[in-house]
Amino acid sequence: MVLAFRWLLRLFTGLVVLGVVALLLAYWILTRSLPDYNENFTLSGVEQPVEIVRNNNNVPHIFAKTEADAFYALGFVHAQDRLWQMTMLRRTAQGRLSELFGTRTVKIDELMRRLDLYTLAKTSVEVQDDRTKAALAAYSSGVNAWIEQVNSGARGRGAPEFFFFSNEIAAWSPADCLAIQKLMALQLSSHLESEVQRAQLSLILPPERLRDLLADDPNPAVAALPDYASLMPGPMPAANPRKLAYLDDPLSPFHSAAFAGASNAWAAVPKRSAAGGSLLANDPHLQLTAPSFWYLARLQLPTGGVIGGTIPGMPIVLVGRSDKLGWGLTSSYLDDQDVVIEKINPANPEEYLTPEGPKPFITRRTIITVKDAPPVTITQRWSESGPILPGSHYDLQSVTPAGHVAALEWTALSDKDTSMTAAVRLMTSASVDEAIEAGRLFIAPSQNLMLADQNGIALQLIGAMPARDPGHRTQGRMPAPGWEGKNRWTGMLPYEDNPRFVNPGSGLLGNTNNKIIDRPFPLHVSFDWGDTQRIQRWLALMKTREVHTRESFIEAQLDTVDPTARNLLPLIGADLWFTGDAAPEGTPERQRQTALKLMAEWNGEMNEHLPEPLIAEEWLRVLQDRLLRDEIGPMADKFTHIEPLFVERVFRNEGGASVWCDVIQSAPVETCTDIARSSLDEALLNLSEKYGPNIESWRWGDAHQAAHDHPVLGDVPVLRYFVNIRQSTSGGDTTLMRGRTKGDGAEPFLNVHAGAYRGVYDFADPDSSVFIISTGQSGHPLSRFYDDQSELWRRGEYIPMSLDPALARAAAVGDAWLTPAPP
Template sequence: MALVFRWLIRIVSGLLVLGVIGVAMVYYLASQSLPDYDATHETRGITEPVEIVRNNANIPHIFGRNDSDVFFGLGYAHAQDRLWQMIMMRRTVQGRLSEVFGSRTLKVDELMRRLDLYRLAQKAVPEQDKDTLAALEAYASGVNAYLSRINADALGRGAPEFFVFSNEISPWRPADSIAVLKLMGVQLSGQIEDEVLRARVSLSLPEGRVEDLLPNMPGSGVAALPDYAALMQNTPSRFASLRNRSIRPDFWPSPRRGLSGASNAWAAAPDRSAAGASLLANDPHLGLTAPTLWYLARLELSTGGVIGGTIPGMPIMMVGRSDEFAWGVTSSYLDDQDLFIEELNPDAPGEVRTADGFAPLKSRSTIINVKDQAPVTIGLQWSENGPILPGDMYDLATVTPPGHVAALSWTLLTDRDRSMSAGIRIMRATAITEGLAAGVDFTAPSLNLIMVDRNQIAMKVVGAMPKRHRLNQTKGRMPSLGWVAENRWDGLVPYSTNPEFLQPKGGIVGNTNNKVIERAFPRHMSYDWGDSQRVQRWTRLMQARAVHTRDSFIEAQLDTVSVTARTLLPLVGADLWFTGEAAMEGTQERARQRALTLLANWNGEMNEHMPEPLIYSAWMRALQNRLIRDELGPLAQEFPHVEPLFIERVFRDIKGAGIWCDVIQSAPKETCTDVARAALDDALLWLNENARGEQESLRWGDYHIATQDHPVLGKIPFLKYFVNIRQSTSGGDNTLLRGRTSGTGQNPFLNVHGAGYRGVYDLSDPDSSLFVISTGQSGHPLSRHYDDLGELWRRGEYTPMSLDPELARAAAVGITRLTPKPN
């Protein structure tokens, strides 16, 4: 027995030793790819020495004697810190993820091949102006110089992820950067989802009720939607309109409805600024990841220094400032996509109906290589309206009648895309007039460009706007018949007609993804907008002060008051507040009274430390589910977020919308008060099952957790605890400090979409401007800069970034010196 015991000890000890050795080896190999920021290297691709001066937040300040060398330095710095992220974005847009991840990303590759974005990016390279071509070439050389260093010095393949997924890394090319910008367009698009959903709801609801659930933005004055089934010359029974939501594969590039691009940006003219110079605040919103998409940098160009947020993979500063000029962006929600239903020729499936009869589809084949499996060949097809998309993408089968296919028209799908050149010119601008002129070349994604110089402020919608016929059958709100001439695009609207706000009388301009202009179709921008709530709070904060300061802009950027809560609670609880007799402790009535008492004394602040935001959010979620579930059935899951305008219409009984409160399947006629009370009980039951403690001790932040997860390693057991960044956060779906909830899963209140970047610029003292990103600069999980800025971001704090070279050098924690390598 003693012998057995001794051998057991030896075996266990041996396994522990092997485990420790294994962990040490993994750590050693992974740490090899940590960059050395304080080094000197000879490299080809530059003509003069380049310095990359990094401050204590790992923000690179890049100095060179000419612009090409500076862009080379930016490419080098991006590759040092975000190589995995860059390669994954490139693989996504190329449709080559399956070479790494196998069949689970095959549908993503198929989508990107059908959109053909990478080929379009390659063809767009010669369309760029001379300065942009030089920047693209130099940037690519910088990336490739670091790739060469990885190979020459055995730097752990450049990132720890490449030990797990060890595919070859091809050199970076100028087309790759343009492709990354096109990928941003995919990630900011939401019109396809909206068109399909509106058609599906139209097939499921009686006439007049679609507008309740998917209302036009107030003031739009839109005519009623056409009957979709009749438009498609079919009956509702011919469509699978109630089919369950399709499951999206990993890395699906376009967002679910409600999770497309968002943002805040606002500016104050000198006469509305306490210091007498323009102010600008900007916080673009995207899906939260680790690392964040954004990367802070400073470039010393021949036109002057610029500093702000870049996106790894591109040689442009998307948002930021110089000494004389600052700019920010928000998603414009311009309707630049239309779906067309194409009728197949029953006698020749490769043909579709056109206004002049049947015409053949353009077609070619493409091969997708799949890890550990045989290659997959798919046939690509295009009609005159655009690429044909199969029915299992975007749930298109649910709105496509038999004998038809769906095609997509999109301004992004062009090889004459000069958006990169526009971005370079905006970055070099020194005045608003130059920024406005640069916007003419911007194609997609469409953005609101908010600009300030020392004397003026402006906002301009940039991006190509389709020219639609006034007799378009659906006005772009639902799929339309592809062979009807009036439905097709007739080129693009001139850039000069894009909405523009230059030096407004009130001295304030801004956007929260709200509707920006009231124009009748077809001169309108969109029927779908990203916000009808935050803008109300923003307007009040801007009007509350005669003059603004940098600090008042920060206060607005971090504001957590929900106008939605302040509006909906008095409506929904009108007949519930303090009604009935006191109830005994432990009863359902007592729990309801306690919740109502808390909410009655609440000011709508979505603070992470308070219980009221959680109770309110659970109540509204349960309420909407009760209102729509019996009418929509499984289709109700397509509305995972509370629709404030819908609930307000129901409880104000606008155009008879109060009918939603009556449960169709029940004999009694329920009132809205009945539904509100039952929904509150549902919410309290959910809280009892999922929350710990009394109502008064609940914390919104325990559920509204920012999920900044690594897209790949974050799903692997054990590793996810090291690479995922989770933080308790304030804010919510409809606050200026926006933290969009997931709306699904065991915890539907996870914060999954928010401001990955925040910047506030004061041109009276430019070096007092502040910046922050939501994680850290490095994409390496072992780096101390992987999440060091994330805590500042969570607390609503910022880091300064100066254009003073001496300040940058004085605070340097490392200087990478690149010198030309002799031929």
């Protein structure tokens, strides 16, 4: 017995030792891909010695004597820290994810191949100016130099993810940079889905109820659109809205419209600044991931130093500042997409009908290689409007009659896209005027460009604006018949028609994706805007001060007071506050009274430590679902976030909208007070089941955790604890410090879309400017720079944005040189 115990003990000890050795070996292998930031390199492709100083937050400061060498070094450091992320972005744009992930991503690849963004990017390389071509070539050489170092130096395949998937890395090319820029345009576009949704609802709801649910920004009214069914010949397909899984896959660039681009930016002229210099604040909102999409960098160019946020894969500082100019971006919500319904020629299915007669589709076959499965062959088809999309994508089949197909018009489908040239020119502009002129060459994605120099400020919409016929049947708000010529684009509007605001009399400019201009169709910019709420809070904060400071701009950027809650709760609870008799402890009535008392004293601050935000959000979520589901059935699943204008219209009974409160399926006539009360009871029951019965112990931050998840390994058991970053956060869907919630599933209040980059620039003292990103510079989970900025970001802190070389070298974590190889 003792002998058996001894052998078992020896066996157990041996297994433990082997396990420890295996873990140490795995750790050693994985850490081989961690770069040494003090290592010098002798490389072909660099013209003169380049110094790369990484400050104590691992932000590379690149000191080069030529512009080409600066871009070369940027490609090198991007690849050092984010090689896996870059290759994934490229694969996504190419439609080649299924080579790694099998059948899971076939739908994503299929749609990417039909859009053919990568082919368009390759063609667009030739239309860039010579300076941009040189920058793209130098940047690509820098990326390839690091890939060569990985291959020749046994550097752990370049990133840990390559141990789980193929480590074959094709050489980087200029077309890859342009493809990633087009991929950004895809992620920031939402009008295709919005058009389909409006058409679907128009088949269910009468026009007045459609205006309730998809309410326009409350400004001058828009003429009523035609009934969608009347536009199409023959019967429409039966309504059968489906949840499209590929829209929510972490690997997919096709996110639902609820997560289209968003952002904040505001600026002040010197006379509105306490220190006498222009101010600019910017926080672009993107999907939260680990690592962040953003990468901080400083380049020393012949025109001077520039510093700010870059996207790995592109040779530009996309948002940031120089000594002379600051620039920021917000999504403009320009209506840059239209769905055109093409009528197939009954006599020849390879043709479609136009006012000039039948025309042939342009067709081409392409093969998608699928891991562990047979390849998939698809036929790409284009009409004169754009690529033909299958009905299974974006639920287009629900609004496409038999004998017809849907084509997509989209500004990003240009093979002469000079947006990269515009970005390079913007980065090196010395004034607001130069930057505005650089914007002339932007095609897609359309953005609001916020600018500030030493003397003034400006807001310029950049990106090509489609020219539509004034007689367009749906004004671009719903799919339209292509066989009627007036429903196709007629070209692009001149740049001078893009909205522009320079040095306004108020001395302040701001944008929260709100409506920026009120012009009649077809110069309207858009009917659908990204915000009607945050702008209210921004206006209130700006009016509290005659002059502003860097600190007041930071305060606004981090503000967590929710105007939606402040506006809606008094309406929906108007007949509930302080009503009814005192109820015994532990009863639903008592819990409701406690919740109402808390919210009656609440100022709308979405603080992570408070229960009130959680109660308010769940109440509104349940309330909206009850209002919608009775009327539109499964279509209610598509409304995953609160529609503030809709709820307000219902509870103010604008245009008879209170009829939404009556449950059609029941005999009694329910009032809005009835629905508000029952919704609150259901909300409290839901929260009690998840967080316990004690309301005072609930915390918004327990539900509203920032989910910086790894797109590939984030769902893998055990590994997810190493690669995902989760944090309790304040803010919400419509606060200035926006933390867009997931909206559905078991964790509907996860913070999944936020300002992953924040920057505030003060031209009275440029080196006092600050910035932050949501994770860290490195994409390597074992690096201390993988998440070192995430806690600062969560707490609303920043790091310095200095162009002073001495400050960069102070406490630097690395100082490396790239030296030309001998001829």
